[in-house]
Amino acid sequence: MANGFFTDTTLCIGCKACEVACKQWNQLPADGYEFSATSYDNTHELGGTTWRHVAFVEQAAPLDAPAADTKWLMMSDVCKHCTNAGCLEACPTGAIIRNEFEDVFIQPDICNGCGYCVPSCPFGVVDLIAPADYDAPRGFVSDGRTNDDATQHHGGIAGKCTLCYDRQKLGLTPACAKACPTESIQFGNVDELHARAKERVEALQARGVQAYLYGVDDNNTVGDLNAFFLLTDAPAAYNLPERPVLPSTRQRAGYTAAALTAAALALAGWAVLRSGD
Amino acid sequence: MSTAQLPPQPNDSDRGASRGDGLPAHASPTYYEQPLLKKPHWEWSVITYLFLGGIMGGSGMLVMIADERPERDADLARSARYVAFALAAACPLVLISHLGRPERFLNMLRIVKFKSVMSMGVWGLIAYSGPSTLAAAAQLSRDGVLPKWIAALEPRPLMKLLQGLIGAFMAGYTGVLISATAIPLWGKGKRYIPAFSVCSGFAGACALNAAIVALTGSDRTRHKLERLELIASTAELVLLESFRRHAGSTGDPMFAGERGRRLRTYTQIGGIIGPALLGRLPFGGRAKTLLASALTLAGGYILRETLIESGKDSADDPRAASRQPE
Numbered sequence: 367m368a369n370g371f372f373t374d375t376t377l378c379i380g381c382k383a384c385e386v387a388c389k390q391w392n393q394l395p396a397d398g399y400e401f402s403a404t405s406y407d408n409t410h411e412l413g414g415t416t417w418r419h420v421a422f423v424e425q426a427a428p429l430d431a432p433a434a435d436t437k438w439l440m441m442s443d444v445c446k447h448c449t450n451a452g453c454l455e456a457c458p459t460g461a462i463i464r465n466e467f468e469d470v471f472i473q474p475d476i477c478n479g480c481g482y483c484v485p486s487c488p489f490g491v492v493d494l495i496a497p498a499d500y501d502a503p504r505g506f507v508s509d510g511r512t513n514d515d516a517t518q519h520h521g522g523i524a525g526k527c528t529l530c531y532d533r534q535k536l537g538l539t540p541a542c543a544k545a546c547p548t549e550s551i552q553f554g555n556v557d558e559l560h561a562r563a564k565e566r567v568e569a570l571q572a573r574g575v576q577a578y579l580y581g582v583d584d585n586n587t588v589g590d591l592n593a594f595f596l597l598t599d600a601p602a603a604y605n606l607p608e609r610p611v612l613p614s615t616r617q618r619a620g621y622t623a624a625a626l627t628a629a630a631l632a633l634a635g636w637a638v639l640r641s642g643d
Numbered sequence: 644m645s646t647a648q649l650p651p652q653p654n655d656s657d658r659g660a661s662r663g664d665g666l667p668a669h670a671s672p673t674y675y676e677q678p679l680l681k682k683p684h685w686e687w688s689v690i691t692y693l694f695l696g697g698i699m700g701g702s703g704m705l706v707m708i709a710d711e712r713p714e715r716d717a718d719l720a721r722s723a724r725y726v727a728f729a730l731a732a733a734c735p736l737v738l739i740s741h742l743g744r745p746e747r748f749l750n751m752l753r754i755v756k757f758k759s760v761m762s763m764g765v766w767g768l769i770a771y772s773g774p775s776t777l778a779a780a781a782q783l784s785r786d787g788v789l790p791k792w793i794a795a796l797e798p799r800p801l802m803k804l805l806q807g808l809i810g811a812f813m814a815g816y817t818g819v820l821i822s823a824t825a826i827p828l829w830g831k832g833k834r835y836i837p838a839f840s841v842c843s844g845f846a847g848a849c850a851l852n853a854a855i856v857a858l859t860g861s862d863r864t865r866h867k868l869e870r871l872e873l874i875a876s877t878a879e880l881v882l883l884e885s886f887r888r889h890a891g892s893t894g895d896p897m898f899a900g901e902r903g904r905r906l907r908t909y910t911q912i913g914g915i916i917g918p919a920l921l922g923r924l925p926f927g928g929r930a931k932t933l934l935a936s937a938l939t940l941a942g943g944y945i946l947r948e949t950l951i952e953s954g955k956d957s958a959d960d961p962r963a964a965s966r967q968p969e
Contacts, residue, residue: 404675411677421674452825458762459750478747481684482761485824485958488967490680522684522743602965605674611967613823614758616833620822624815624837628704631845631875632807635708638871639716 368468369534370592371543372559373442374566375604376577377550380406380440384418387545391530392417411605412443414495414525418542419443423603441595441604442542442551445470445491445527446581448612449589453524455614456486461524468556469529469592477523484524488588488610495525529593556592563596570596580606587612673961680825682958685951688741692734693817693947696768697844698851698940699730703771703810705848706778707803718860719868721782722852727806728779731772738768760820767812774805814844821954828957829950830968831893835886836950842879843943846872850918850939857929857936865932869922872939876915883911883946893963896956897949906949914942 389396394415402408405422412419420442427435451470454462461476462483472483472492483492530540538544543553552559563579570577577598581591588610601608673679683689702723709720739748752769756762781797783789818837821829829836849872856865883906887898897903918935921927927934957963 455758456761458756458759458765460754476750478742478750480742480761484681485683485826487681488825493681494684600672603672603674605677605679605961607679607965607967609966611969613825616830617760617819617823619833620819620837623834624818624841627838627841628811628815631841632704632708634874635871638867639708639710
């Protein structure tokens with residue numbers, strides 16, 4: 367039974383209650399007061415300590431165009447909890463696991479901060495948390511130990527959305543979905559969410575809205591996303607990849623190329639070293 | 644306020660040329676030019692590890708193929724064994740320094756994970772240290788430093804084979820490791836980067852061992868190593884050029900601008916063509932070999948530094964990151 371998020375961007379009003387609720391529940395440090403000067407989005411991106419991020423896509427039409435041509439799209443972005451997760455596959459310590467809710471979870475007491483998951487995420491979600499940002503008392507509990515006991519964090523560890531693993535264990539809705547005032551963020555069983563989302567797409571399309579689902583039946587190597595989205599513009603407009611690729615699919619080609627090259631060099635070396643001169 | 648100061652618009656999509664994948668670059672809008680991917684946090688320690696690991700692996704390959712008869716390459720086998728052992732000892736230290744606290748390295752040893760190239764590399768490094776240590780101890784014993792009976796413990800053909808095979812893996816896996824990420828530049832080079840990593844590592848091993856042989860061994864072995872280095876670095880040069888053509892504008896962070904100039908100057912010209920030309924000089928002897936080796940090694944380091952740093956820039960390009968290479 368996979369649990370996930372269905373984020374319906376047509377319902378998002380950009381209030382950022384999800385960002386705040388996430389920060390508060392997970393005891394994550396503030397992002398600081400950085401003024402982006404591009405839109406109402408001053409959070410910029412997901413990060414090690416920013417697990418929900420509300421994007422504001424402001425597409426102003428020319429002044430003489432109808433007002434309806436101006437787009438003001440908001441989307442609450444989050445870790446996708448991929449079916450085939452690049453971060454999970456890359457992790458050399460086994461810190462990144464798929465938990466009983468089929469969500470991708472970083473065990474903070476096992477992560478050793480190697481950083482390989484960071485470039486391995488096709489969505490740019492995971493990032494390292496600096497030690498200073500991690501020293502705040504935290505809400506995770508792993509095998510009865512809190513992170514304060516597991517003093518692994520000096521040198522940094524990887525951080526991303528846990529899909530409120532702790533809240534789910536208690537039968538609670540994740541903080542962001544709980545706080546969302548418009549039900550733009552819906553939490554639940556992924557199969558049920560899929561059904562609900564498809565109905566929603568049909569209803570919107572019947573009203574002439576160009577709505578589609580991102581992360582459902584997309585026929586790519588990352589598979590279905592347990593946190594998927596209803597979008598009305600191109601994925602790239604929301605800073606989502608049009609064509610995400612599971613990085614580990616390149617390993618076979620890489621190992622083969624390396625092995626062939628090494629074999630050729632060893633043969634050449636054998637010949638040179640045994641040449642009579 | 645001039646237009647240059649205006650923030651980029653989400654649909655400001657006219658920048659950038661075709662990325663060479665048949666899709667027009669302007670097909671994707673971007674989100675205020677905000678990077679789509681996160682860049683790796685890898686700094687000098689990882690760059691140094693990629694560099695040293697290549698030489699370490701290449702030296703293992705040299706141990707495997709060396710002809711150990713005294714009149715042949717016994718001097719090379721000796722030097723390559725010592726180099727392989729010294730680097731097998733140094734590489735874990737470099738890796739550990741990257742993790743901040745030494746005991747965090749132990750977390751790598753919780754599991755063996757075939758899907759994770761980094762896990763494979765850690766176990767490769769550990770597997771490599773066994774035969775390297777035994778072979779170096781046996782060599783020390785044959786050289787009269789350690790007691791004679793230690794040399795008798797070494798099953799030499801098996802150790803040579805293991806050092807060669809695991810060494811080849813160690814020289815190449817770092818290339819697989821970085822190309823199995825979401826970074827567009829690295830993903831685009833999934834065949835090229837592992838291949839030229841092996842070449843660069845092997846050429847570096849030839850260079851370092853040629854320098855040692857120049858000081859301690861025969862001219863004959865030194866010349867053969869120079870020839871071998873020329874073969875490996877020529878292959879590296881060809882692969883780098885093919886990758887540049889294959890990558891198109893995805894390769895710009897690596898091959899264009901200041902970084903591309905640096906790569907051409909220090910790696911392609913200084914580290915490959917320079918030593919090749921030096922080798923053609925009819926005079927110079929050992930000093931020439933030492934200079935050529937230094938140039939090759941410097942070029943190898945710059946190649947690794949360029950790879951890592953240009954990967955960070957590639958992560959910053961939201962258009963390249965939107966349609967990721969297969």
